[in-house]
Amino acid sequence: MKKRLQGLIAGLIVGILLSGGITFAVTRSIEAFYNGITIVVDGNEIVPQDVNGNTVDPFIVNGTTYLPVRAVANALGKAVTWDGPNYTVYIGDMSGTLEYPTLKLEDATNIGGNWLNASVYSLTDNYGNKYATATSAYYAAQFETLLNMKYSRFRATVYVRQETSSGATASFNIEADGRIVYSSPEISKTSPPLIVDVDIRGCNDFKIVPNNFNLGGNSVNGDGRLYVWLGDAGFYQ
Numbered sequence: 001m002k003k004r005l006q007g008l009i010a011g012l013i014v015g016i017l018l019s020g021g022i023t024f025a026v027t028r029s030i031e032a033f034y035n036g037i038t039i040v041v042d043g044n045e046i047v048p049q050d051v052n053g054n055t056v057d058p059f060i061v062n063g064t065t066y067l068p069v070r071a072v073a074n075a076l077g078k079a080v081t082w083d084g085p086n087y088t089v090y091i092g093d094m095s096g097t098l099e100y101p102t103l104k105l106e107d108a109t110n111i112g113g114n115w116l117n118a119s120v121y122s123l124t125d126n127y128g129n130k131y132a133t134a135t136s137a138y139y140a141a142q143f144e145t146l147l148n149m150k151y152s153r154f155r156a157t158v159y160v161r162q163e164t165s166s167g168a169t170a171s172f173n174i175e176a177d178g179r180i181v182y183s184s185p186e187i188s189k190t191s192p193p194l195i196v197d198v199d200i201r202g203c204n205d206f207k208i209v210p211n212n213f214n215l216g217g218n219s220v221n222g223d224g225r226l227y228v229w230l231g232d233a234g235f236y237q
Helices: 010-019 069-075
Strands: 002-008 028-033 039-041 044-046 059-061 064-066 080-083 088-091 134-137 143-146 153-160 170-176 179-183 194-199 205-213 228-236
Touching: 039 069, 044 069, 069 088, 170 194, 179 194
Parallel strands: none
Antiparallel strands: 002 028, 028 059, 039 044, 059 064, 080 088, 134 228, 143 205, 153 194, 153 228, 170 179, 170 205
């Protein structure tokens, strides 16, 4: 079966299959062939699905077969992260050189304000990705720790919990020795996961500071505010 698809960029089709649809400024027409393609991984047939459980059919464009990246990665036991603002798909670890943090964020000594850990919270984001650990930069929280100039990078996946229904928005800053080294975009319940990778070489005092937390209806926390989570966050030497 042949279909004509409008508004797709062939080189970024995997991103669309992963995220459920994105509109790009540059578009062109392509012809896609759907021939009931079967995917078999290590002898086991898989039924590719999106994050909502809907079947996603592979297709062929100009002799190249395009597969739903999430379904294939899941079948291989790999995590998938879609970094929407940067149009990047991460399969497995986000960087081969930064596989495990030297110091996890939740293990660092917090000398700042209140901070939530994820021991009793969901670790699934609003796009269906799961995280091994998480902490929350919520409206009343400020995280601060002393690093003694031991680390070179801070990395985390910023996301909103899957159950969130709040209409609020939020943003935060990361400070290194009093200097803002990262300012998040405005985040809402529909925002895709965002990869944060900050250079903190020579930094002693490290802070995550709420910047703008607006009220907006109900939330899973019952206070109408949006709770922003940092998944698998940590410091790397």
